Each structure stands twice: as structure tokens, then as C-alpha cells.
Amino acid sequence: MKLDVCFSPELLPSYDLRGRVAVVVDILRATSTIVTALAAGVTHVFPVAGLDECAALGRATGCLTAAERDGLPAPGFDLGNSPFGFLNPARPVRGRALAISTTNGTQALRRALAAEAVVIGSFLNLAAVVAFARQQQRDVLVVCAGWKGQFCLEDSVFGGALAARLAPLGFDVRSSDAALAALHLWEQAAPDPAAYLLQSAHVRRLNSLEASEDFEFCLNIDAYPDVLPLWQEDRLVLLEK
Amino acid sequence: MKLDVCFSPELLPSYDLRGRVAVVVDILRATSTIVTALAAGVTHVFPVAGLDECAALGRATGCLTAAERDGLPAPGFDLGNSPFGFLNPARPVRGRALAISTTNGTQALRRALAAEAVVIGSFLNLAAVVAFARQQQRDVLVVCAGWKGQFCLEDSVFGGALAARLAPLGFDVRSSDAALAALHLWEQAAPDPAAYLLQSAHVRRLNSLEASEDFEFCLNIDAYPDVLPLWQEDRLVLLEK
Numbered sequence: 001m002k003l004d005v006c007f008s009p010e011l012l013p014s015y016d017l018r019g020r021v022a023v024v025v026d027i028l029r030a031t032s033t034i035v036t037a038l039a040a041g042v043t044h045v046f047p048v049a050g051l052d053e054c055a056a057l058g059r060a061t062g063c064l065t066a067a068e069r070d071g072l073p074a075p076g077f078d079l080g081n082s083p084f085g086f087l088n089p090a091r092p093v094r095g096r097a098l099a100i101s102t103t104n105g106t107q108a109l110r111r112a113l114a115a116e117a118v119v120i121g122s123f124l125n126l127a128a129v130v131a132f133a134r135q136q137q138r139d140v141l142v143v144c145a146g147w148k149g150q151f152c153l154e155d156s157v158f159g160g161a162l163a164a165r166l167a168p169l170g171f172d173v174r175s176s177d178a179a180l181a182a183l184h185l186w187e188q189a190a191p192d193p194a195a196y197l198l199q200s201a202h203v204r205r206l207n208s209l210e211a212s213e214d215f216e217f218c219l220n221i222d223a224y225p226d227v228l229p230l231w232q233e234d235r236l237v238l239l240e241k
Numbered sequence: 242m243k244l245d246v247c248f249s250p251e252l253l254p255s256y257d258l259r260g261r262v263a264v265v266v267d268i269l270r271a272t273s274t275i276v277t278a279l280a281a282g283v284t285h286v287f288p289v290a291g292l293d294e295c296a297a298l299g300r301a302t303g304c305l306t307a308a309e310r311d312g313l314p315a316p317g318f319d320l321g322n323s324p325f326g327f328l329n330p331a332r333p334v335r336g337r338a339l340a341i342s343t344t345n346g347t348q349a350l351r352r353a354l355a356a357e358a359v360v361i362g363s364f365l366n367l368a369a370v371v372a373f374a375r376q377q378q379r380d381v382l383v384v385c386a387g388w389k390g391q392f393c394l395e396d397s398v399f400g401g402a403l404a405a406r407l408a409p410l411g412f413d414v415r416s417s418d419a420a421l422a423a424l425h426l427w428e429q430a431a432p433d434p435a436a437y438l439l440q441s442a443h444v445r446r447l448n449s450l451e452a453s454e455d456f457e458f459c460l461n462i463d464a465y466p467d468v469l470p471l472w473q474e475d476r477l478v479l480l481e482k
Contacts, residue, residue, distance in 0.1 A: 007392055011249055011252065011391060014390035014391050148255060149254070150252060150417070151419040151422065153421060153422060156422065174440065174442070175442045177388065177392055177393045177394040177441050178391060178392040180440060181392065181394060181397065181422070184425075184429055185426075188425055188429075200421060201417070202418060
């Protein structure tokens, strides 16, 4: 099996997704938030592209709605894109469904649906992604949400972290230049991922928009080692163990 | 001024080229070969996308023709895509024009033409690119030709090498994640660029197609420190000093 990394959804047309596991990643913050939501008891997640669609789904089904644009919570929705929104004991989310719209993450997911299996990756559930890849025994493609179509450091570095975990399990993580580069970036980041990622101007910009607690939270490697959001029909559900 | 790196022509739509200097890079081997051709006395270069167009230009104008597909010389043309084709004393090229078609490089160039100035970069003429950027005092975008639309290591590492040279001249080389990553990859590669790049499966594949002399040649940093191919109207010419 082979691990490859696609640095932006705009590059997906040059990859063959058929027969592969796609791991969609938007570390800051869509996929970290979706993992946290399912870990907190949300029953399933509808990722939607537009704000209107998200609001309409909320009205039609009574589900929770979460939306952000350009890093800030969008007005008129139950929640923004902060994982902490799902950890507030005063507003429990257990048993509720969720519709979520985000700038980059949702669109990466939609474009990856040609894959054999589509799962959601983040540092929080890295171990769950590793376990799934091991069980599937298929080629794996990390689909980075990126930043407005461009390469972003935190998603790419996640690709390298996954490569580092899959290599000892027999995955070829060095046959594509993108996987090789991601692995090299992760090797630089691994001793202190937060310090490494704070070199990024766009990570620092996000930190200035909201409390930097979100950033630190999203880097908790293996905080939810059993939470694997899996695409089924029209939604993300927790993989049954 | 800012330096940014675009890892694939497929990502160009998300960059604003206006007012910028675009440095088109296809280290193995299109842009290294174009630099070598102009250094060897070729008067100007027509980069063309298709083999038919290349052959037709040769018939119509009597210029030299060079073409490769998938790393091998295309049949029926004067030259392939090896820089050594332009260094053969038995077949001098001085005073001739050249039409060249390549898999990735030509297409990257064509897509970059919205920039204020478009130049050709390679390790061979790195110093010339640095001098031009310094003189222009504009934002610089490295446009990597990539490999069939995907990220490739050697073009990206060149972006990092250019960043390392431009940073001390007052260019901001850390405000985009792509430039930052390219710089980090270059820092890993710099002690021994050849050994670093030979980790790449596609670089090794290219080496197996032709003599590895091409690869070694293309890594001669500053071999042609004064050769700057500049786009003018419909062709690449040597920048007048």
C-alpha cells in the first residue's frame, strides 16, 4: 500500500481516487471540530458548502448548525468552527445532528467523494486514522483542505505525521514527492509542532482572530484515538467498532 | 517585496500574477535546457505546447526543434530535452533559433504570462534570477512546473534556494506557507542537493531513462550566472545587460 498527499483540493483532478482511502484534513479547524463534535456525542454531521444550505438544513431538520467564513463565526448559526463550541456543558450537543459549513474543509470533502472510503483526519484522531488505514489495506491519499486553494503548512504536516505512523506498518510513504516533502516537514515539526506551525503567517492570523486555545487544542495528538468520522451516503458518522 | 512559491501550474488560478515577476521553473529539464541553449548562443526560444506546433515552427522558420515526452526525446526533432544537446561542438547551435516543446515546463510558462515579467529559472542561472529580482523590486512568484500537475521536489527546492538568496536582500520569504515549506526543504537539501533529490522516486526514474549526467548537470548552481531568459512578446530572449 502507498500513502500519498494532495496539498490542495485544486490538485485532486490529477489523482486517481478510485480504490483508495481519502483522509480529508483541515486541521484549523473544520476536521478537528468535526472529530470533537462526534466525540462529544453528535450523532452525525452534514458537511455543506454554502451558508444558505446550512441554515436551510437547520430549519428543515432541527439539527445544530455551525458555520464560519474567513476564520470567524458566521452570524445566525448555533455554533462557529471552534471545537470548544461542542465541549460546553451549558449547551450539550449529545444526540443532536449537525450541519456544518466551512471555508475550505467542506469543499475538500465533497471533492474527495470518488474514493473507496472517505474519512476525516486531524491530530486529535490520528491513531484512529492509522487503525483504519491498517485495517483497510488500501492506498491512502491525504487530501489537504489548504487555505483558499493554496498549500497550507498544518494540513501538510499532518500528512507527514500520518506517513511517519504508517511507514512502520508497511505503507510506502516515499514514492511520491509530496509524501516525501510532507514527511520531511513533519520531521522538522515533530519536536514542537506548535512552535513549528506558529512560523506560518496564516496560523498566526487565525490565532489573532480567536483565542489561541483553539490552535493548541487542535494539536492534541491522539486526544480522541477511537473517533473516526466516516462518510456514509450523505453524512459523516462515527465508525462502528 | 515578497517571495511566494506556487507548487503546480494547477494552483496558479488562486495567485494574482499582476505586477509580479514570475520565475518559471522546470529543473528536470526544460528550464535548465533553455538556459543552457541561450548560454550556448541560441538567439531566442519559442516554447510551444504541442509536438505538431513544434515541428510546424521548425518547417516554417528553419529553427532548431527540441521535444520530449515523458522524459524521452520525441522522434523527428533535432534535439531532445537534454542540455548536453546544446553543448555538442559537432553540432553548433550558435545563431539559431529554437522551438521547444516539453511535458510540463512549456505549459507552466504559458500559464504564467499574466505576470509583469516572466523569466526562466534553474539552478544553473540562480544568480541571474536573484540579480533580476533585486533590480525589479517587485513581488516574485516561483511557478513550479511540477510533474503532471503534481508537486515535485526539485522545482520546490529551487523555490527554497531562491528564497534563501532573496531573504538577505530584503524580500519577505516567510509570509506564505508554501515559501516557508520550500525554504525548509532547501535547508535540508543544501548540504548535498543531489543526494537529497535522489530520494525522489520520479528523479530516480528520470535518471534511469537517460544518463544521470543530465541530472548532475542541472544541479550546477550558478554555472551560468549571467544568463536570464526573459519573455518578450512571443519568445524567450537573453536579457540585455
